[in-house]
Amino acid sequence: MFDQARCWIDGSIMPASEAKISVFDHGFLYGDGVFEGVRFYNGKAFRLPLHLKRLQRSAQALQLAIPLSADELAQAVAELIAASPLSDGYLRIIVTRGVGVLGINPTTCQQPSVIIIADQLQMVSxxxxxxxxxxxxxxxxxxxxxxxxxxxxxxxxxxxxxxxxxxxxxxxxxxxxxxxxxxxxxxxxxxxxxxxxxxxxxxxxxxxxxxxxxxxxxxxxxxxxxxxxxxxxxxxxxxxxxxxxxxxxxxxxxxxxxxxxxxxxxxxxxxxxxxxxxxxxxxxxxxxxx
Structure with missing residues (x-):
């Protein structure tokens, strides 16, 4: 099902079958995080700067510090697309609050996590x-x-x-x-x-x-x-x-x-x-x- 999917997680690229996050990540526990969906065609992300700007604005509204600059995120996207077997596909860029103790208090999360997924997406036939x-x-x-x-x-x-x-x-x-x-x-x-x-x-x-x-x-x-x-x-x-x-x-x-x-x-x-x-x-x- 996910044979062609590739993931970039905090600097490492891997097949989706090997991707793992902590069960204590507040993005998983409470939905505490933000994301962007980006299409890529011919190995190039379409209008990536606009998506990264919106990602930053979403994060700012939640007082969530993205640990990478826009240029660093763009580089991570380029690396993941290059590692993907797909020339056309869909990217999900996710920033979570990171790992913390049980309970909704975000101050227990010391380091936000960045996850990027490259796969296919077809919403209708x-x-x-x-x-x-x-x-x-x-x-x-x-x-x-x-x-x-x-x-x-x-x-x-x-x-x-x-x-x-x-x-x-x-x-x-x-x-x-x-x-x-x-x-x-x-x-x-x-x-x-x-x-x-x-x-x-x-x-x-x-x-x-x-x-x-x-x-x-x-x-x-x-x-x-x-x-x-x-x-x-x-x-x-x-x-x-x-x-x-x-x-x-x-x-x-x-x-x-x-x-x-x-x-x-x-x-x-x-x-x-x-x-x-x-x-x-x-x-x-x-x-x-x-």
């Missing part, structure tokens, strides 16, 4: 990507910024996992989370876009969405391709009446949505989705030499 996925609006709500800001990409994903379980029970591929005011936040592991009256819309991060890097790429590509685009507060009503809908994320890339709560989109895959998917593929080729 090719057939699902071609025809679009089905989604429900979950009863699970996204936490508010005064509880846990969605811009912190922490190791605790229980909120999203509970929503994904709802999707599983409903027999669909994705769930969409609302915030405490009933406005749209995002999917379980991806940002959400809709097209309404010719305008591309996505919820702002302050509504409970991750400040996604692919999300930002898509907004920039929309402007470059003459597509009107902006952030907007959305409700389920807006989703039900959208002309098209799609999800974005490093793991997801771009995935079209064909149905939400049984309401079918007017277009799937939609015109804007197809245009932006092509523009995103071109961007990857330009930056990684594919």
């Amino acid at each position: 090719d057939a699902q990507r071609a025809q679009g996925v089905r989604a429900i609006i979950a009863s699970t709500r996204r936490l508010t910024p005064d509880r846990l800001d969605s811009r912190i990409k922490s190791l605790n994903y229980l909120n999203a996992i509970l929503a994904r379980m709802e999707a599983n029970y409903a027999g669909v591929e994705e769930a969409i989370l609302l915030n405490d005011r009933g406005c749209v936040a995002e999917g379980t592991a991806d940002n959400l876009f809709i097209v309404s009256d010719g305008v591309l819309l996505t919820p702002p991060a302050t509504e409970g969405a991750l400040a996604g890097i692919t999300r930002q790429n898509v907004l920039e590509l929309a402007v470059a391709n003459g597509i009107p685009a902006r952030e907007a507060i959305l409700t389920p009503y807006d989703l039900y009446n959208a002309d098209e809908c799609f999800l974005t994320g490093t793991g997801a890339k771009l995935i079209p949505v064909r149905e939400i709560d049984g309401r079918k989109m007017a277009e799937c895959p939609g015109t804007y989705y197809q245009q932006l998917t092509q523009a995103f593929s071109t961007l990857i080729q330009q930056e990684t030499g594919g």
Whole structure:
């Protein structure tokens, strides 16, 4: 299952089958840590500096000192990709609080740990990507910024996992989370876009969405391709009446949505989705030499 996976753990590279962390690591015990997901193509990490900047911001919000500089992390990523049998794949960069005694007090953890995993990740099948996925609006709500800001990409994903379980029970591929005011936040592991009256819309991060890097790429590509685009507060009503809908994320890339709560989109895959998917593929080729 993990034959091609390779790991970098605090300076050492090994096959995933040999990777080990302490059971007293607070990342394992309490989800005390942060992470980033990064795609690599043709042996090159895509937009790594942006991911490392977001990693640092997440860590800063948790008062977690990353023991490596951005340049050192980039070097570790390059070494791991070189050791991987994959030319295209997915990286998970993890910083944990480190080993400490039982109990949630982070001051018992003296040295944060850095773990990087290189493997494959396919969030949907090719057939699902071609025809679009089905989604429900979950009863699970996204936490508010005064509880846990969605811009912190922490190791605790229980909120999203509970929503994904709802999707599983409903027999669909994705769930969409609302915030405490009933406005749209995002999917379980991806940002959400809709097209309404010719305008591309996505919820702002302050509504409970991750400040996604692919999300930002898509907004920039929309402007470059003459597509009107902006952030907007959305409700389920807006989703039900959208002309098209799609999800974005490093793991997801771009995935079209064909149905939400049984309401079918007017277009799937939609015109804007197809245009932006092509523009995103071109961007990857330009930056990684594919």
